[in-house]
Amino acid sequence: MKQETNALALARQWLVDNSSLIGVLVLIAAVCLVGALTTDRFFGCNNFLNVYEQSTDLALVSIGQTLTILTGGIDLSVGSLISLTSCLASGLINGDPDRVLPVAALVLALGTCVGLLNAALVIGLRVHPLIVTLGMGAVLQGVTLLYAMGPVGKVPPNFNFLAYGRIADLPLGATIAAMLCMLVALLLRYLPLGRQIYAVGDDDNAARLTGLPRTRVLMFVYGCSGFGCAATGLYLVARFGVGQPYTGVNYTLASITPVILGGTALSGGKGGVIGTLLGVYLISLVSNLLNFMDVSKHYQLVAQALIIILAVSVYVNRRRAV
């Protein structure tokens, strides 16, 4: 097969590789268009800032999830970890402003450690991450309930700056999430470890044979996922003022959708965090629009599902060769 080295072929390859990113952008544009046509309050700065702000929690957890999925694994313990960290945070701070920083640091460290533990189990027991994190999720939920059976603790009033504060007129939380996303994107591209994440996801066996530091890679991605969960937990406490033991339940499956919408394959080796972030924005936009259109909450779910189906059926993979 002749190697085409000209720019045209490379451009074509870029298009194919990034087809999902483009797809998401197209969908975002479509939603905006529909919104602009149906309601006048949708297409405005104020509303977009709203959407931006409301995407923070999903964004924080989905970035970590992207990393684990890139290695061909997954983290199903995110929901419980978010619940745990949010309860611990508000429970330990308990309204004392002096405790805020140390507890926050502790919680972030704890989240990371849980992630590292996940990785250790995956490597040491040689069990698929799906099962390890599923089991760990159950364990974490139990631990959370041991600590608190209902809303627990409280935070000092100015803690909610994390959720409602602004930096340069932009919502603080969402901007932190976006910047974290950029940071991770850079890591993935410019750190040797980042490239190795893709390799491990692409072909774990080849990674083993070529002697790649799989342990280091898995520790990193699951550690990041844990960190992201803790950050989400903190954010949720800031938003609601209190931690709750079931607050994270929906995030497990919810964190996977934007990752896949954004073009990261569940099998690993392909994709990135930028796509995930766009996926998060898309999902938030759709929710927002449906709210505007006064669609009953019940039908919103149907609409969401239909959009997901639509989005993924458009990405037809042509590599249907026999």
Added chain:
Amino acid sequence: MLSLTGISKSFPGVQALSGVNLEVRPGEIHALLGENGAGKSTLIKIIAGAYAADQGEMIFDGAPARWSSPREAKRHGVQVVYQEFALFPQLSVAENIFVGHERRNRFGIVDHARTRHEASEVLARLGASLDPRASVASLSVADQQMVEIARAMVHRVKLLVLDEPTAVIAGREVTLLFDRLRRLRDGGVAVIFISHHLDEVFAVCDRVTVLKDGELVGTSDIAGVNRERLISMMVGRDLGDLFPPRRAAAAGGQPVLRTEALSIAGRVRDVSIELKAGEIVALAGMVGAGRSELALGLFGALPISGGAIFLDGRRFTSMSPARAIELGMGLVTEDRKSNGLAMLLDVAANITGPALDEVTTRLLVDRRLENAIARQEIERYRIACRGPQTSVATMSGGNQQKVIVARWARICRTVLILDEPTRGVDVGAKAEIYRIMRELADRGLAILMISSELTEVVGMADRVIVMRQGRVTGELQAKDATEESIMHLATTGHAA
């Protein structure tokens, strides 16, 4: 450079190696021969650090060596290029070459430009002109191998192990490879070369070691052995002629299959060929010429974009594997492990595969009948296994191939297509497969054999069709088919 003494290794139920000695000197190309299952892969994995030997000692570069991981072995200068490439399909060529040892700039971050640049350099030194940005998945198998070898080259290598490097390349690329190997050797590198192609062993190796059934048969200078001696060392018996004799009468009865200006999905264009009963037709050409695509198209696995197939007196402008099977066709694919065999199933299931309806009564599978059929075939083709319920994954390449051939031979009435039927198959099984092919032809089938091994083409074919870039460039009768004439048609598109 490398010295192995008394190496033994066993897995549950199988003694893979026992008491093997091997010595490879710096500045030599050492061939490692043996049938499939002789223990070569296990030995290589031990040398590479992927396995640990149960017993025995390994001394590398003067110091005792007991690698705890492939990474450690690599650090000491052992590089292995596996037969089943350890490549990352979605990463680029450059990234594959440097994975794990990414090129960085002074800040410690990955320098993509430098990676691409150095990748191009290495590839150029190998004589391969590949775009470092291309994804490995988009490359031909031969190019992928170049990437693998390039990867081994970029590190300080003291011992280079090549596992069946010429299984997927031919002609010019092989010559280039050998040049490079010789240059490495002259530079003091030790090379272990595993291959089933004895011609190549004689062409480039200095010494040879033969393994059989996990044991060492012997080591010798290349000058001290000949082809027959090596074969008998590997197989344990004299093989006689590798290729069965052709029928004296001019081959070819009735035309069984004919194509008219057939085009397949952009890879095959305007091909008009004819296959006759009792004939073995070889389809030759360089890798990428479109031969496999033609085979897949004839079988209905790739869509027909133009022209027609004539079979059984009928005209077809579209085909599917189910229909092809109904029409009495069979296809032995190029890659038996990935799409030829149902790797998780047993011999019986694999043999009855396309003929499942035959052993089905009232929606249920009649296992007794299935096993009986399998036993018959096992006996007929001398397939080495414990019985019809042996899992195919545990069998050697040659025996796996026999299972596939048996599967199709049973039900083919018209055409049997074989794509690289003896790839990765040891000498003993090769001879048997050739014999089976000739028998099937004598039975009245039309056989289409795709092969990149010219000795095989010249030895087996009654007629040779040559392809290049999706088109047929010429046809040669057996008497005119020589390696040169075929290569000429394959590379230039016209007759010598």
Added chain:
Amino acid sequence: MTEVTAPPAQGNPDRGLIAALRGLLARFGIFLLPPALLLLGGAISPAFLGASNVSNLLLQIAPLGIVAIGQCFVMIVRGLDLSVASMMATAAVIATGFSGSNGDVASIVAAVLAMAVGVGLINGLLVTKRDVSPFLATLATMILLQGFRFAYTQGAPSGNVPPLFRTLGSGKFDGIPFNFAILLVLATLFWIVLHRSAFGRRVFIVGGNPVTGRLLGIRSDLVTIVCYVLSSCLAGIAGLILSGYVGLVDNWVGQGYELDSIVACVIGGVSLKGGRGAILGALAGAAIIMVIANEVLLFGLPIQIQIIIKGAVIVIAAALYARRT
């Protein structure tokens, strides 16, 4: 079905015996667990092994077992079905959506099956024709069903389950629960389908590699789609039965069953990569999950600890039975 057997033993006969024993344990060990766990429970509290407790256990195992059968098929063809729990809940909701009398049973069953076939088709088509990952496809249908459910009930489910379902769901005959009998019937039927029929053989071939299947003349896509349809239908049946057991109607009947059924299958030896699995294994997995859940109750442990133990068991069982090579 043919599981990969250990390579032949050569030479040392003793080694052969040990290897054979180990092989047996690997293949059948899973079936020793449920009785072992039962005995453990009995050791702690003799009432655990009493007839009424065992029969209650069977009552709880049945719905999970039925769903696990369907999940088994889907996992063998390299898929996952996350929509089963939602399908169960939808079936339960439909069951209460009619008049509540036995006359409606036929219509209820018809409606549920029709819905299940529809969902299964969507899942199957998305996965085969659109190359969507099974995770996402079934996640989407899961949400879709959820939306349908909420819209149908306007968020406030009401109505009664016909008495027939109550009987089937929670009634017993001579100590043996009806729903367990249903499970046995279904399990036998599908054991035959998966391990003895031509269709089942095709399922294994396609699961190993759909391309290989196609080259053997099998319509791989069709086989895959049928598996998803089976899974949804079985989930629907399980939902109807569970609604009979639970009694009240609820939008969340069957919650957690999607992950539980996957875990049951994995523990039972169904490979996440496809091509490998057995009905009996899946059922054993379901039994293990339920017995442990119940046993934990025995210890009088609070629910938090129960959940922790469940999680730990999942990981340990997988480490023992589902190691990646």
